[in-house]
Amino acid sequence: MINNRTDISIVTVNGKTPQIHDSAFIAPGCRIIGDVTIGPEASIWYNCVIRAEVNRVVIGARTNIQDGSVVHCDGPMPGVEDGFPTIIGDDVLVGHNVMLHGCILHDRAFVGLSSTVMNGAVIESDAMLAAGAMLTQGKCIAARQLWAGSPARFVRDLDDAAVMGMRIGVAHYVTNAKLHAAATAEA
Template sequence: MHLFEFEGKRPTVHPEAFVAPTATLIGDVTIEKGASVWYGAVLRADICRIVVREGANVQDNSVLHGAPDALVEVGPGATVAHSCIVHGAVLEERALLGNGSTMLDDTRLGAGSMVAAGSLVSPGTQIPAGVLAAGAPAQVKKPIEGTAAQFWVEANPPYYAELAQRHRTGITAV
């Protein structure tokens, strides 16, 4: 993993977290117990603060950043899927941001909600708990309960927690 101090602020990674060797953490970044940050992800907290809460996962090639003094937070058990952009946004507990999606400044994804792949959450948008949102701009489509999307919200955190442990012990540079 690539860890960089910036202007006296340095990343903090819990010993039971997994940060891939090609992930980059800069400045005021906190990775909590059981969280994972995957290959190619960049968490740049040079002018903001980034917290990846317990059991959350930030997947491959995602980028997290924010405006000055913003808090970027990936809540407990939340998922930032592959190739996402999270800029000055908050994902609440067990929320899931689908592959290739973007959340912009002052947005919030409610607990247990999902943003479908390829969506854009426009600045200031607040997506409530327990819903599926999709589109550009993302709009609430329906409650997530009883849908196929609910599977991903529930299954992804334990799956990635287990996979992260396998990578912690099983990866070898060749």
């Protein structure tokens, strides 16, 4: 859904060009740089930056990265030979103005708006980081847990209704991305 648009930057760095599935929605104002892979029906919303010049960033199918978010990674360093890629699974919800840096988000993870997830941190499937939280380096939110605060700490386990709400959110963003793709193609 890019179609040679001039309001999006797709930049090759170190011989690595972003690989974006044809069905993904990339909103105007986005900057996608280097070793980035974006899966089917994913959506990258207005004014996001995804930069992977020192490692890789992978964004799975139907995942959405909402407006103003930044996704980066870290290269190899002493004691961490592989560095910290950012790996985001399928059906992940990432809120507005989120910073993801060298972390792993499993399938169906949720990151609330204005949150930060740092190097080596992990959010497992059906788990949630609350809005405004900071998940510090190396911390792990187990499946179906809610963490909040800065630094983030365990709050409670998520019930079935909360998990279902996240899945409904994913479906909403897939549909909404198609509407925005059509609207921006006409602009």
